[in-house]
Amino acid sequence: MKILAFAATSSKHSINKQLVGYATRILENHHGPDVTVETIDLHDYEMPIYSVDRQNESGIPQAAHDFFGAIGEADAVLISFAEHNGFYTAAYKNIFDWASRIDMRVYQDKPTVMLSTSPGPGGGANALRAAVGSAPFFGNDLSGSLAIPSFHDNFDTATGTLTDPVLDAQLRSSLASLTTLSERANA
Numbered sequence: 001m002k003i004l005a006f007a008a009t010s011s012k013h014s015i016n017k018q019l020v021g022y023a024t025r026i027l028e029n030h031h032g033p034d035v036t037v038e039t040i041d042l043h044d045y046e047m048p049i050y051s052v053d054r055q056n057e058s059g060i061p062q063a064a065h066d067f068f069g070a071i072g073e074a075d076a077v078l079i080s081f082a083e084h085n086g087f088y089t090a091a092y093k094n095i096f097d098w099a100s101r102i103d104m105r106v107y108q109d110k111p112t113v114m115l116s117t118s119p120g121p122g123g124g125a126n127a128l129r130a131a132v133g134s135a136p137f138f139g140n141d142l143s144g145s146l147a148i149p150s151f152h153d154n155f156d157t158a159t160g161t162l163t164d165p166v167l168d169a170q171l172r173s174s175l176a177s178l179t180t181l182s183e184r185a186n187a
């Protein structure tokens with residue numbers, strides 16, 4: 001079972017990337033040897049800002065096809081959203097806009113866990129809410145969602161682990177539903 005994982009951020013030193021790294025270790029170490037995680041970086045999918053005019057003039061960039069194809073090849077998807085001004089990042093929105101012009105069902109019915117984190121007490125919950133709320137319109141089979149508040153209080157960057165036991169249990173539960181649902185879909 002192959003899981004596609006990424007942080008929806010434009011930052012090289014992203015805290016959401018660290019969270020994805022921790023979730024990846026849980027998936028690979030505790031969900032059986034057949035679980036593999038492919039982590040992609042949104043920097044590899046940079047494109048001009050989406051516009052209808054640009055699409056009509058030049059078509060859909062290869063990077064959008066590559067992103068859409070990466071989801072298509074996966075059995076399940078794990079995303080952690082950074083929050084910029086109460087929404088998810090322009091970097092992800094741009095990739096998403098281009099990919100949606102290939103097919104509105106960007107998530108292609110893959111079981112998906114959506115996370116978010118930020119340094120503040122909201123934990124990126126606004127960005128997460130926007131992504132979760134719109135997910136059904138984009139072919140998303142949502143398995144779970146979780147916002148991790150106050151990242152620097154709840155995550156040990158030295159060991160790359162979530163330290164709050166309640167949040168950790170919630171994360172592990174969401175990830176378990178991801179692999180269970182995906183196995184059921186492939187049975």
Ligand SMILES: Cc1cc2nc3c(=O)[nH]c(=O)nc-3n(C[C@H](O)[C@H](O)[C@H](O)COP(=O)(O)O)c2cc1C
Nearest residue numbers: 009011014015016082083084085086118119120124
């Ligand atoms: C332009 C900008 C807007 C931001 N807006 C928010 C916000 O609305 N809510 C929030 O919790 N944090 C906000 N932040 C702080 C981010 O949560 C913080 O930079 C975090 O590290 C982003 O996640 P990342 O490191 O995974 O990219 C903002 C940061 C930037 C640069």
